[in-house]
Amino acid sequence: MAPMEQQALALDVRQLEKLSVLQDEDAPNLVAEMAQGYLARTPARLSRLRELLAAGNAGQLANEAHGLATASGMFGMMRVRQYCKALENLARGSSLEGAEGLLTQVEQAYAEARPLLMAELKLRD
Structure with missing residues (x-):
């Protein structure tokens, strides 16, 4: 395991x-619903990161990576x-x-964490 992988769950x-x-009585499944939205949007966001990297668009790549970092952190x-x-x-x-290597690590980390999040929130594919 690389040192960075050891630092984060x-x-x-x-x-x-x-x-x-x-969540409350009016929205008892709010977190699960929010997580489903995150999970539904993330594959497109990962593709967008790939496109921006291929185009050499560092500014947009940084902005997209920032947004995905924020959303990912929110869901653990x-x-x-x-x-x-x-x-x-x-x-x-x-x-x-x-x-390129970092983006591959992002994709691998997402592939690893996605089923854990789904199991934790009892989400179905």
Whole structure:
């Protein structure tokens, strides 16, 4: 395991517990519904990151990586968040060298954490 992978959990359920305060009798499944939206949108966001990287559009790549980092962190996908933040920081720098590897790590971390989030919230595909 690389050092970065050791620093962040694939899924930190404490983040989901923090979100649960948003739920009440009128919206008992709000967190699950929000997570379903996140999960539905993320594959397109990952594709967008690939497109921006291929185009060499560092500014937009940084912005997209930032947005995905924020959303991923909200749902406890801390490794996805960590790799997205690293990708964002790289894209804001002077070169995109290494971005391909980071984006692959983002995708792998998402693939690992997605079923954990779905199981935690009892979501179906």
